[in-house]
Amino acid sequence: MNANVLIAVVDDDQHIRNLVEAYLRKESYRTVGLGTAEEAWELWQTNPPDMWVLDIMLPGMDGFELCRRIRTEAEVPIIMISAKDSEVDKILGLELGSDDYMVKPFSPRELVARIKRQLSRWYKFHHAGGASQLAPSASAAITNGRLRLLPDERRVFWDGAEVDMTNKEFEMLRVFAEHPNRAFTRDELLTSVWGDDYFGSDRAVDHLIKRLRRKVEQLPIEAIWGHGYRMRAEGGEILP
Template structure:
């Protein structure tokens, strides 16, 4: 994967040096001499990492770091001639990921860039996997049915089955705990529409309706205990 690095420094010599070195290492390098050019670069390119000098004209690098972090999760490495610990601390508090002091070794900076991009990539993968997991948790499948919880839909081979709010909530409770005996008390507690008139009889009526709309064999009566959802849920 070819990453795009944005070098923000008011010294042309520094920009040229960094651009030449990182392009040889396979990176795409974009230059900016101040905050204004930096924002223009963000509008034009997908930026993966910013090397940002603290001492910039008009708007300093620390202020730009704070604004960048409020807008983006882009990697930020502060590059400066200062060697004061307070600048490093403030920079990291503003949202920078790393910090190097001039004069710096190009190979050391390259290692820092690689490590930061690797950490960002791992985070992106983790976020994507979590999103996929949440998406999968939103959809429950059993036999030839698909239960879409957030969309409040039940499909059977792409055919929509209309359920009332109470029926849908009860089906979700069953599908989340398949092949397990659920008491009427538990099913009443799981019903978000619960009110004073929700009782054992209400649950029995709702299950009878579900048996009429779905496969009746899905809902097994366990006498003296409650009901069991017979299907395996994925």
């Protein structure tokens, strides 16, 4: 399967690009190395890779902006790498939609391990109907007040209007909508949406919920101090 997977490595340091690509090719992945985000965006438009290893500090457009653009169109796995070790940069990367964040200098073997795990989760979502351990694979529409999910079509509606969602956003909503009023810990949500082998911080849950709230401002998801989140059960007419 690896030979069918194309991984783009975007870094303006050619030595890092060559090193990462060499380790990936040893695992039989196909690779393409790029030095700028502009080149990477052009590749996305013409021959989109299956996964990105993306540096933040790039000439011209930076990695944050490239990540944001890619994430508006797809849930393809993204690992961000950077010499910046500040919590702010890690949080921003996760908030923009990256799946993981590594600080330079890093172990190429660890990077390859994280890439394998991200790809495994991605294929689980797209070929096995999602990784949620809490949500059954029922095909019936799921409704909660003005929220309506169509699992078979992976579509979300609010007040009858369709809202574009990435795969993780959809899975998070499905967990909440199928268990209204249930309080979930961040760890439970991480396991359900990202899988039980997730490497990163539980702050990823907070950032994903922020993304959902930006798309649907009145979404009835409540923070539970010191615990996690729940979605209130709401009545009302569901528009088709």
